[in-house]
Amino acid sequence: MPKFKVRTPPRSAMRRPATAATSSRTKRVPSARPSTDSQTAGANGVAATVESRPETDPNSPTGIVREGFIPDFISGTKEVKENAKESVRQRIADALFNEYAISVEDMEADFPVVVAGRRRRVDIAVFGAGERHTPENIQRIVVCRPEPKQGKRGAVKMRDYEQAEQDIAHVKPFFEEFEHLKYALWTNGLEFFFLRKKATKFQVDTEPIGDWPPADESLDDRDVLSRARARHAKPEMLRTAFRRCHNFIHGNEGMPKDAAFWQFLYLIFCKMHDERAPKRENRRFWAGPKEQFDEAGRKAIRQRIGPLFDEVKQEYKTIFSGGEEISLSPRALAFMISELSKYEFSRTDIDTKGAAYQEIVGTNLRGDRGQYFTPRGAIRLVVEILDPKEDERLLDPACGTGGFLVATLAHLMGKFRDEKQIIARKETTEEFESLNQRLRHYAQKRVFGCDFDPFLIRASQMNMVMAGDGKGHLYHLNSLEFPTGHLPGVKPAGQEARLKSMDVVITNPPFGSQIPITDVSTLESFELAHNWEKTEDGAFRNTGRLKGSVAPEILFIERCLDWLKPGGRMGIVLPDGILGNPADEYIRWWILRHTWVLASVDLPVETFIVEANVNILTSLLFLKKKPADVVKREAMVGATDYPVFMAVAEKVGFDRRGNTLYKRSPDGQEITRDEPYEAITVGGRSVPRTLRKTPVLDDDLPTIAERYHAFRREHPEPRA
Numbered sequence: 001m002p003k004f005k006v007r008t009p010p011r012s013a014m015r016r017p018a019t020a021a022t023s024s025r026t027k028r029v030p031s032a033r034p035s036t037d038s039q040t041a042g043a044n045g046v047a048a049t050v051e052s053r054p055e056t057d058p059n060s061p062t063g064i065v066r067e068g069f070i071p072d073f074i075s076g077t078k079e080v081k082e083n084a085k086e087s088v089r090q091r092i093a094d095a096l097f098n099e100y101a102i103s104v105e106d107m108e109a110d111f112p113v114v115v116a117g118r119r120r121r122v123d124i125a126v127f128g129a130g131e132r133h134t135p136e137n138i139q140r141i142v143v144c145r146p147e148p149k150q151g152k153r154g155a156v157k158m159r160d161y162e163q164a165e166q167d168i169a170h171v172k173p174f175f176e177e178f179e180h181l182k183y184a185l186w187t188n189g190l191e192f193f194f195l196r197k198k199a200t201k202f203q204v205d206t207e208p209i210g211d212w213p214p215a216d217e218s219l220d221d222r223d224v225l226s227r228a229r230a231r232h233a234k235p236e237m238l239r240t241a242f243r244r245c246h247n248f249i250h251g252n253e254g255m256p257k258d259a260a261f262w263q264f265l266y267l268i269f270c271k272m273h274d275e276r277a278p279k280r281e282n283r284r285f286w287a288g289p290k291e292q293f294d295e296a297g298r299k300a301i302r303q304r305i306g307p308l309f310d311e312v313k314q315e316y317k318t319i320f321s322g323g324e325e326i327s328l329s330p331r332a333l334a335f336m337i338s339e340l341s342k343y344e345f346s347r348t349d350i351d352t353k354g355a356a357y358q359e360i361v362g363t364n365l366r367g368d369r370g371q372y373f374t375p376r377g378a379i380r381l382v383v384e385i386l387d388p389k390e391d392e393r394l395l396d397p398a399c400g401t402g403g404f405l406v407a408t409l410a411h412l413m414g415k416f417r418d419e420k421q422i423i424a425r426k427e428t429t430e431e432f433e434s435l436n437q438r439l440r441h442y443a444q445k446r447v448f449g450c451d452f453d454p455f456l457i458r459a460s461q462m463n464m465v466m467a468g469d470g471k472g473h474l475y476h477l478n479s480l481e482f483p484t485g486h487l488p489g490v491k492p493a494g495q496e497a498r499l500k501s502m503d504v505v506i507t508n509p510p511f512g513s514q515i516p517i518t519d520v521s522t523l524e525s526f527e528l529a530h531n532w533e534k535t536e537d538g539a540f541r542n543t544g545r546l547k548g549s550v551a552p553e554i555l556f557i558e559r560c561l562d563w564l565k566p567g568g569r570m571g572i573v574l575p576d577g578i579l580g581n582p583a584d585e586y587i588r589w590w591i592l593r594h595t596w597v598l599a600s601v602d603l604p605v606e607t608f609i610v611e612a613n614v615n616i617l618t619s620l621l622f623l624k625k626k627p628a629d630v631v632k633r634e635a636m637v638g639a640t641d642y643p644v645f646m647a648v649a650e651k652v653g654f655d656r657r658g659n660t661l662y663k664r665s666p667d668g669q670e671i672t673r674d675e676p677y678e679a680i681t682v683g684g685r686s687v688p689r690t691l692r693k694t695p696v697l698d699d700d701l702p703t704i705a706e707r708y709h710a711f712r713r714e715h716p717e718p719r720a
Contacts, residue, residue, distance in 0.1 A: 001101050065670040071693035073097075073573070074107050079693075084146030088189035089123055091236055092142055099231045101215045102126055102140075107134050111250055115177045125660050128180070129215070140183045140212070141174055144222035147189035156190055157251040158244065160331075161208040168193055168206065176204045183212050190244060196289075197439045209289040210338040232425060234344040238356040241343070245336045246295035246360050253332050258455075261360065266326055267336055268345075268357075269312045270305060271464055275346045283345070284308050286341045292334035301334050319461045347432065349424065350410035351376075352533045354403070357463055361401045373400055374508040374573060377652050377701045382506055382571040384705035385599060388412070390442055395563055398556065399449030402460035402467075404506045408447065409468040413439050436468075443468040448497045450475045450482070450489065457489075469647075473497065480522055480555050502563045508573035509556035513614065516549035523550060528558050532586035540586045554578070554587060561594060566627035569598065576602070576617040592639075594631060596718040597624040599645040599708055603652070611657040630720045642718040643710045653699035662695035671696050 011450040054216060065071055069079040070086065080086055089109065096102040099624040113135050126140035127133050145167075161168065164186070171184045175197045182204070184195040198207040209487060214231065233241070242264075255292045274285035284304040291297030305326065313320040326333065354378060366520050388394050388408050396404045414544035416435050417424060427435065451457045457476045464474065473496060476491025485492050523529035529550045532540045553574055560570045578584050579600065591597070599622040608614040626634075634640075654660055675694040 025710055035674045064477065064665050065672055065695065067668050071672055071695065072103050073692055074109050076104065076692045077492065085144055088147055088187065091189060092187060093124060093143060095234055095237045098234050099237060100212060112466060115173045122243045135178060136180065138178050138181050141181065143171060143186045145161045145188040156247050158248045159191060164193055168195065171195055172206050175206060185212065190240065201578045208293055210287055210292055211289065211314065211342055213611065231343060233348045233352055234353055235352045238348065238352055239359055240342060241339050242356045242360050245339055248335050249328060249332050253329060263326065263328055264360065265310060267340060267565065268466060269462065270308045271340050271345055273312045273315065274308060275344065285337065287334060287338040287367065292338045298334040301337050302330060319458060339372055339496055346465065350406060350413060353466050353628060354406045357466060358401065358403060374403050378603060378607055378620065378698060380402050381405045381601065381701045384505060385622055385708050386504055386569050386571050388504045392502040393446050393501065394506065395448040395497060395502045396507045397450045397563065398459050398507045398509045400456050402449060402463040405447055405449050406467040409439060409443055412442055439620050440469045442519035448473040450477050450479050451492065451693060452478045473640065479559055480517060492587065499562045500565055503565060503568050505560045505563050505570040507560060509553045511553050511575055512551060515552060517552055517555055518549045523547065526555050526558050528554050528590060540589045557591065561625055564625040566623050566625055571620060574619055574621055576619055577621055595625055596642060597644050598622040598624055598717060601704060603649040604650055606654060606656050607652050609656050610654055624717060627720050643715040645708050647699040647704045650703060651700050653697045661698040663698045
């Protein structure tokens with residue numbers, strides 16, 4: 001069970017305790033068991049700190065994996081030595097089961113064979129369904145190699161089949177040796193070369209194909225891919241597919257990264273639009289298994305995609321100007337259509353699509369005005385704590401690529417499923433359509449976003465469409481100037497997203513003294529842009545004198561509150577200095593005067609170093625806006641004490657270099673739990689539901705969300 005420490009910080013200011021809460025982040029000092037003392041917070045300070053350092057529940061995990069080893073997916077019980085090649089093999093084995101519906105009972109790793117008189121081992125051998133594991137029963141093989149290092153330009157040059165001929169040549173002897181071997185795959189985790197046996201009366205050769213068929217299909221089904229079944233994407237495999245597409249056009253087409261990115265997104269839009277075709281046979285976003293390898297096939301693909309993109313531009317006029325073109329070469333276009341058409345995006349989990357999308361966005365659209373894209377773990381924690389409701393209006397005034405907005409859609413979809421007792425990926429077509437229509441309605445009516453950067457607004461619009469078809473309510477404007485300003489989003493936002501109209505505001509604003517706000521006309525509208533002086537009773541007074549410059553995150557605190565209704569809730573990412581620097585005490589006093597502090601979560605530096613390349617200590621601050629009459633009353637008679645949740649996250653699932661961290665036993669061995677994989681029915685035969693040993697991620701953030709809601713069940717939110 002998680003362990004917590006409760007202690008009382010100084011009541012003179014809302015700041016981090018300068019004792020174990022901060023030092024434990026660097027020293028990893030375990031905290032004590034929870035205190036049962038009741039702690040409260042008053043008008044001048046927060047007085048209860050709950051420091052979270054989750055430890056492993058001894059009743060949950062079922063085993064350990066020695067250091068330097070990882071669980072083996074195929075056996076489900078063994079451990080294998082960790083190395084770059086093994087990581088690729090484990091990922092592919094997972095995909096064979098979850099995406100191609102091949103039972104783990106029909107796979108074997110390092111299967112010994114004799115080929116051309118030499119002893120060899122097949123990295124992954126796939127046998128006929130339910131057949132004995134003998135060489136004569138091998139139907140598919142996988143040859144695995146370590147994943148290549150990323151190049152200096154941020155992309156790996158993708159080879160075609162001719163360029164990889166030397167590697168592929170190692171596969172041909174297997175086709176010659178084993179009569180029933182039909183398919184092969186050579187992969188290094190990023191490049192995938194699918195092959196089919198091409199046998200004539202006199203010789204055996206290999207033929208490139210765009211993909212393997214699932215276990216219950218043949219390539220004949222793939223030849224009419226417009227009617228073939230696309231598959232649900234596993235998170236890692238969809239990220240790989242997105243990287244492959246982006247690398248191909250950036251590394252092979254000679255396009256700048258940003259141009260490659262937009263070409264990629266145009267095709268994502270085409271894919272999403274095509275999936276809404278009323279009948280599968282009407283779909284146009286597909287590629288036959290051999291089309292990408294000859295000129296006639298590539299021409300046929302372009303003839304299908306051109307009119308499809310014209311329809312996309314017509315439907316999404318708020319996103320496209322109409323002059324956009326798909327400028328990819330026939331070879332690149334065919335490659336990407338073949339890669340993306342494998343997956344059914346509309347039925348792939350929102351979080352999975354969002355993670356894959358964010359990975360591509362993060363390397364292309366990171367801004368130079370303090371725009372640090374929020375890591376997904378922190379995003380999920382903020383959404384979980386604020387728990388937006390279906391009837392609540394939600395806004396992100398610095399939405400970037402829409403991470404918070406998409407996470408909110410995923411959160412609501414989870415609640416919809418729980419309400420109807422529907423299991424993801426097990427719903428009927430009618431249930432699926434009903435849930436998505438409900439989510440689409442929410443996205444189009446209740447979700448709003450703004451950003452100063454027009455490219456990020458466009459990227460956010462595309463992210464929302466991919467997640468929940470939310471076409472509107474994303475505005476190109478400067479939130480700190482709103483409701484004035486000259487940008488095109490000001491007028492529609494003034495009608496649809498007025499100040500004091502939101503139930504929930506959620507954001508990660510641009511940070512830093514390097515990008516100060518100096519425009520007098522902007523500063524004049526903010527109380528926090530003025531100089532404040534301390535009074536004898538410990539309060540602060542606005543002197544009326546305007547500061548020369550103010551860091552944007554300070555003004556965003558006030559603007560977020562401006563957008564909230566009385567009683568509305570907000571979550572904001574802030575640099576730690578605002579909660580601790582003596583010079584910022586007036587800001588903390590102002591916050592406590594105008595809001596109830598719901599929670600504060602201290603994040604470790606790893607959070608932003610890895611995913612945003614920013615070395616900065618941050619906190620998540622959660623506030624609830626006080627009605628005006630409460631603010632006036634408390635100014636005269638003082639504030640009433642109330643409990644506040646505060647937590648310190650020490651681990652977020654990865655270290656400073658981005659290496660995944662798993663929980664370990666006291667002697668340093670990785671802890672695992674048995675995780676069930678869902679049963680899959682293939683051709684009338686049920687692929688067994690199986691248990692796999694899965695490492696337990698060392699991440700405090702999910703536990704903090706759980707502990708917050710437990711805290712709120714005991715201590716309801718303060719209210720007027």
